[in-house]
Amino acid sequence: FPPERIGFSDVIPDQDSKLRRSILGMYRDETRKEYVFSLALLLAKAYLGAEREKIELENGIHDPHTMRFGETELPRFLSNSGGYVGTDHFGVQVLLNFRSGRKPFRRLSVRDIETGQFNSNWIRDRIVIVGVTTPSIKDTVNTTAIKALNPPGEIYGVEFHAHATSQILSAVLDERSLLRTWSDPWEYLWILGWGFLAIGLGRLTQSPFKNLFGVGVASFGLVGVGYLFLVWGWWIPVAPALLILVINSLLFPAFYHYDQALRSQINVRQGTIDETFNLIHNGPMQTLAYTITRIKKHDLPQDELLLKLKTIKDDIWDISDYLKQETLTKEETIRLGSNLKLSLKLPIHKLLYEVCRDTLERNLPSFKTLKVKVIKFEPIPEQYLTIEQKRELCQFLEEALCNVGKHAKGVTRITAIGKLHDEWYTLSVKDNGSGICSSSENQGTKQAKALAKQLGGTFKREPLSPQGTLCELTWPLTGRNWSFAKVSYGLKTLFLKGLKYLKKL
Structure with missing residues (x-):
């Protein structure tokens, strides 16, 4: 036979001795001078070349290192294809897509040929592979891709080459799927x-x-x-x-x-620190600030000074007892600077009203000139706020009102309003006092911004014209979910900031 009509029949078993690949072509030796093809490929080439359209064997288009017949490109096996890792992929190899069934191909014995007991159409225009199928000659390969084999898991060598040849022909002529892998x-x-x-x-x-x-x-x-x-x-x-x-x-x-457990512990500790600060800041610290102001003016008698200092000491001890009791009993209450305790189970608008009423009755310097108090809080459905959020909103309002009482000199009108509009709630405190005296950011402002971030809203503190200060917290009742109202509000805020910047220019 001429060399171009001789194909090799080598097979490559995997580490488990099973056959899953077929070699189509490779170099004969390490000199890489002569390239040889497998028996299956040469049979397919001869059959397809005898077709009317004469489908020729060529190099691949998408992968120039593989082979193709017409428009059918044979997917080349690589070292990491499918479930393989670092496998030798010399030459051109393809994964085998075995045909199912115990006898996927017609068999004829030598006796059938000798006696003529077969239909001539069975071999006309067909590829006929001659081989031995007897257990006495150990020409078998292992595979688990075909069920009901006898012996189990083994097929004869001639059957293996029939599967390899049939796979190529079916892919080219019948568009049967070849096994491919991802990169x-x-x-x-x-x-x-x-x-x-x-x-x-x-x-x-x-x-x-x-x-x-x-x-x-x-x-x-x-x-x-x-x-x-x-x-x-x-x-x-x-x-x-x-x-x-x-x-x-x-x-x-x-x-x-x-x-989550670690974050919860950190949040609990931070919450305790913030609550302690608010209790001291809105209680004893307010009394201390008022006392210092009176001392500077030299209008505080010694007896009254001693009484103020005793009040500060008692307030601090009361705060300590309250925090200990709250830690032990887990009471859902809030303690205001005047030692008033409110149940956080009350609706938020009622809590805010009580905070306003109690804070405005305190003995703070600027409250003495107050003539008009406008207080109105619209209700919020309970499902939109947690107990801790209620506590922080009450502390925010108390802090804002105390700042008016301490710093808004000459104030005659104060407005505390909670308004619901388009799924957004705005809690604001506005006065007509002397305005903001300092541009620095104190601890109360930092906590207000942190609360706004937690609620998914915004906080602002700005001077009013001709005088006064606005302290405002705005947040969506839909939590952190993006709603149309949240987007529109964000765009509106951005537009107003841009307009204000242009006016400055």
Whole structure:
């Protein structure tokens, strides 16, 4: 036979001795001078070349290193294709898509040929491969891709070459799917995607049983998707994706709950610090500031000074007892600077009214000139505020009113209003006093901005014309979710700031 009609019959078993690949071509030796083709490829080439259209064997278009017949490009096996890692991919190899069934090809024995017991159409215009199929001659290869084999898991060598040849012909003539794989970046993206899905499920469910159920459903879905892709001719990484899905679903909830517990402890401590500051700032500190002002004016008798100092001491001890009692009993109450305790279970508009009434009755310097008090708070549905948010809103209002009482000299009118408009609530305190005396940001302003950020809203403190100060907190009742009202309010705020900047220019 001429060399161009001789093909090799070498096979490449995997580490588990199973055959999943077929060699189509390779260099004969290390000199790389002579390139040879496999028996299956030469049979397919001869058959397709005898067709009317004469489909020729050429180099690939998308992959110049592979082979193609007409428009059908044979997907080349690479070292990391499918479930392989670092496998030798010398020459041109393809993954085998075995035909199903115990006898996918017609068989004829030598006796059938000798006696003429066959239909001539069975071999006319067909590829006929001659080989030995007897257990006495050990010419078998291992595969688990075909069920109901006898002996189990083994096919004869002649059958293997028939599968390899049939795969090429069916792909070219019948458009039967060849086994393809994704490139490494797409496989990594696929695996990472399932890992992030596990993390997302852990954050979404936040419950071991719900997370287990979600991961179970996702695992079945992953296997189902992998099977569908395999039917369509794509071998995608199912095992690595399943592994990272299970590992992340076990590890992430543990880290997440630990992180949440740690954050909760930090928030509790920070809340205690903030509450302590507010209680001292809105109580004893106000009395101390008033006392210092009187001392500077030399109009504070010694007996009254001693009484003020005793009041400050008693207030501090009362605050200490209140904080201890609240820690032990977990009471849902708020203590104002005047030692008034209010139940946080009351509606927020009633709480705000009580805070206003109590604070405006305190003995603060600027309150002595007050003539007009406008107080009005619209109700807020209870589901939009937590107990802690109610507490912080009351402290914000108390702080704003105390600032008016301390710094708004000559104030005659004060307005404290809570207004609901388009899913936004605005809590504001406005006065007509002497205005802002300092541009520095004190602790109260920092806490107000932190509260605004927590509520997903905005805070501003600005002077009014011709005199006075506005202290305003605005937030959406829909929480942190993006609503049309939130977007429109943000655009409106941005527009007004831009307009104010242009006026300055």
